[in-house]
Amino acid sequence: MRVAYLGPAGTFSEEAARAADRAAGAELMPETTIADAIEAVALGHADEAIVPIENSIEGSVAQTLDTLADRSDVTIVAEQVLPVSHFLVAARDLAEREIERVVSHPQPLGQCAHWLRAHTPAAELVAASSTADAVREVAASDAPWAAIGTRRAAELYGGTVLAEGIEDEAGNATRFVWVAPAGADVGSPAKTSIVFWGAGDDTPGWLVRCLSEFAFRGVNLTKIESRPLRGRLGHYRFFVDLDLGLDAPDAAEAVAALRGHCEGVRVLGTYPT
Incomplete structure (x- = not known):
């Protein structure tokens, strides 16, 4: 099996893939962006992709949500x-006071924001495409820069670890999803992710009516989040996770009824937890 992930080697996405039983013996394929990893599956270059979707400190990963919402040729088949x-x-x-720049993916910069303000208050924060790219760039530079990344990235690219455990919350965790071509077999689903959007999203009570389709059927929602509907200022797409697979009649009926309120409803995946 070929598994695409946000590369290069040494990212948390690679760590997640290496820790997963489903990727045992797989060929790991680093991609430049999360969107590229998902597209590799859509184009048949990879069998599956593992991408971050939510962090316990910083919340959802916008690029993952937006990319999945825009594609009907892939589906979520598992989470981790x-x-x-x-x-x-x-x-x-380097002494902390010597560091002039800290480089990392935007998510870790946010997850370590309090620590950085306390320990490197004068440092410029610079976004990189991934944590491993940040470590690779910093390790190759003579400048007084630092990166936030994994220990494996430091070992791979010859970096020196200055501090560890710098996340702002000790229970920091990231939820990843596995993405496969649409129609892939998922076994026994226990959770469903969907996205829906207008028409009528600018009228009083529209969102309540949409969500009531789940509430009246006793379907628990574990997450709801909005993202801008591109090209239409003031309009949004709503991402919802259901605590049931679509093989459950109540969940299937709720999603079917939701379509009566919406311009678009897309099932991003129904999958085991």
Whole structure:
């Protein structure tokens, strides 16, 4: 099996893939962005992709949500939670007061924001495409820079670990989803992710009417989040997780009824937890 992930080697996405039984013996394929990893599945270049979708500190990963919402040729087939601990890495030993720039993916920069303000208050925060890219860039530089990434990335790219466990919450964890081509067999689903949007989303009570389809049938929602509906200012797409698979009649009926209120409803996946 070929598994695409946000690369290069040394990212938390790679750690999640390496920790998963479903990827045992798989060929791991690093991609430049989350969207590229998902597209690799859609184009048949990879059998599955593992992508981060939600963090316990920083919330949802916008690029994952938006990419999944825009594609009908892939589906979520599983989820996985990875405890996440961050390392501060530089090319050489540096005192915290010497660090002029901290580089990482936007999610870890947010997950370590309080620590960074306390320990490197003068440092410029710079976004990178991934944690491993940040470590690779910093490790190759003579500048007094640091990166937030994994211990494995520091080992791979010759970095020096300056501090560990710098996340703001000790229970920091990231939820990943496994993405496969649409129609893939998922076994016994226990959870469903959907996205829906207008018409009528600018009228009083529209969202309540949409959500009531689940409430009146006793379907528990474990998450609801809005993202801008691109090209239409003031309009949104709503991402919802149901605590049931679509093989459950109540869940299937609720999603079917939701279509009567909406311009669009897309099932992102119905899958085991």
